[in-house]
Amino acid sequence: MLQTAQRTAKSKGKKGAPASLGEAAVGKGAPPHDRFLEAFRWMLLARTLEEKLVSLYRGGQITGGVYIGKGQEAVSVACGIFLEKGDIFAPLIRDQAGRSAFGEPLIDVTRTYLGSRLGPMRGRDGNIHRGRPRDNQLAMISHLGAMVSVTVGALMAKRFRGEKGFIGLSCIGEGGMQTGSFHEGMNIAAVEQVPLVVVATNNHYAYSTPNDREFACHDLIDRAIGYGFEGYTVDGTDLANCLDVIGGAVKRARVGRPPQLVVASILRLSGHGEHDDASYVTDEIKREPFARDCLKVTEHTIVDLKLVDTETLAEWRRDAATQVDVAISTAQKEAAPEGDEEDWCAISTRDLVDSLE
Ligand SMILES: Cc1ncc(C[n+]2csc(CCOP(=O)(O)OP(=O)(O)O)c2C)c(N)n1
Ligand SMILES: [Mg+2]
Numbered sequence: 001m002l003q004t005a006q007r008t009a010k011s012k013g014k015k016g017a018p019a020s021l022g023e024a025a026v027g028k029g030a031p032p033h034d035r036f037l038e039a040f041r042w043m044l045l046a047r048t049l050e051e052k053l054v055s056l057y058r059g060g061q062i063t064g065g066v067y068i069g070k071g072q073e074a075v076s077v078a079c080g081i082f083l084e085k086g087d088i089f090a091p092l093i094r095d096q097a098g099r100s101a102f103g104e105p106l107i108d109v110t111r112t113y114l115g116s117r118l119g120p121m122r123g124r125d126g127n128i129h130r131g132r133p134r135d136n137q138l139a140m141i142s143h144l145g146a147m148v149s150v151t152v153g154a155l156m157a158k159r160f161r162g163e164k165g166f167i168g169l170s171c172i173g174e175g176g177m178q179t180g181s182f183h184e185g186m187n188i189a190a191v192e193q194v195p196l197v198v199v200a201t202n203n204h205y206a207y208s209t210p211n212d213r214e215f216a217c218h219d220l221i222d223r224a225i226g227y228g229f230e231g232y233t234v235d236g237t238d239l240a241n242c243l244d245v246i247g248g249a250v251k252r253a254r255v256g257r258p259p260q261l262v263v264a265s266i267l268r269l270s271g272h273g274e275h276d277d278a279s280y281v282t283d284e285i286k287r288e289p290f291a292r293d294c295l296k297v298t299e300h301t302i303v304d305l306k307l308v309d310t311e312t313l314a315e316w317r318r319d320a321a322t323q324v325d326v327a328i329s330t331a332q333k334e335a336a337p338e339g340d341e342e343d344w345c346a347i348s349t350r351d352l353v354d355s356l357e
Contacts, residue, residue, distance in 0.1 A: 029305035032240035043073035046097035048320040069094030071269030074294035078246035088168035106327035116334035144176035148185025175206020190228030203268035236266035267291035
């Protein structure tokens, strides 16, 4: 029997440092989750990259929109970090941290934003709709809600091929949750009992529309039981909580439990896109606990618990900045697409899509 929607307990405080960071990087304290520091570095990389993209956009060097995930990095990184090769990831516009943690090279991002013909979308696509379907990173469809059904379809295809042990994770905003497509996707996921995790981030606005004009239910997680999902809530400003709850949902989906819905609460700390000054965001909401900046909260935790020393933190910042600079300067030197010479394959380069032969 399917469970009712559940609310989570606070982060359990797992011990141990990520092996990949090495002894030298680790200070005296124990991280509140064993992937905490690794996750922080993906968050830092995403924030550094997006701040740079914003300044390029303001300098007129990026064509099209720039949409960033400021404030959403803790939720997003937890979406990407637990996925394994063979899993399906359907990120949305605020998921740079998750994309990077799942394996998207920075150069894919900068080539797409800067219109290089060597990018995965050959410089022809609007920045955030990039993907590598062959590597299971789905290219997002703009129509909100549609990616849930696309992910369900990808999971069913794997099932038909006899693959085992895979899961899919699809991201959505609270605005996207109100579309017909979302409901259809959730319904068929539960009917087919596919190994799916849906992570919904309630950042309290859909463009300029606040929560009270988006939905009338008491709590979005209460919908989980109606869909036939197991449901969990998470504080999206608390990285350890995000890792515990989303990591737990990934594990449950992998062992065959019903589809999982996680609803995270945060505040969008940017405009909808960089063309939007977000002047409609009230001062009152900016004082809410969910309005905290997850990156700053995580940095404070690192310092308070003495997880690494300040020199290491500074080195991580420099490393992120260097990686971003290299990816940008590389893409800036590359040629733009030539319309007459293009192979107008709809998705991207032909060697990135599944071959039907
Ligand atoms: C079906 C559909 N309607 C409208 C839009 C235009 N649109 C793009 S993003 C957006 C707001 C999305 O809000 P939310 O789902 O809360 O995500 P957030 O931007 O807050 O991360 C809208 C209305 C769209 N892409 N698809
Ligand atoms: Mg929203």
